[in-house]
Structure formats: C-alpha cells, structure tokens
Amino acid sequence: MAKALLGYVGGSDPRLLAEMRRLQQRVQDLESELVRIQAENEALTAAASHDDRIMERVDAHQAEPALT
DSSP, X not given: OHHHHTTOSSSOOHHHHHHHHHHHHHHHHHHHHXXXXXXXXXXXXXXXXXXXXXXXXXXXXXXXXXXX
16 A cells, blocks of 8 residues: 555655655755744734733823933
C-alpha cells in the first residue's frame, strides 16, 4: 500500500523525493515561525495587560494637569 501511495513504479523518482524533502523543510520552517510569533504575541499581550493595570490605578479626576 505504501508503494501505491508514493506512486511506486520501479523506483522512487528523485524529483519527487527532492520535492518531498523541500516541502518537509518548508513545513518545519513554518512551524518554527509559528512558535516564534506565538511567543512574541504572548509577550505583547502580557505587556499590554501590564500597561492596562497601571492605567487603572491612575485616578483621572485627581490627576494634576500636565505642564505645557
């Protein structure tokens, strides 16, 4: 059955194998990029949450006007 899935006819086609390796590498590259972007997103979300908590502590009604 594996031979049928690979289109086996007397041997593996080197072009098919090269394309398969290229695609596997591309998938690995994209998975690595996804992990990196997810980590960056989590860091940005944490930073934004921290900024929101700081802003919640500021009482706008008692704050002094900014000097110009």
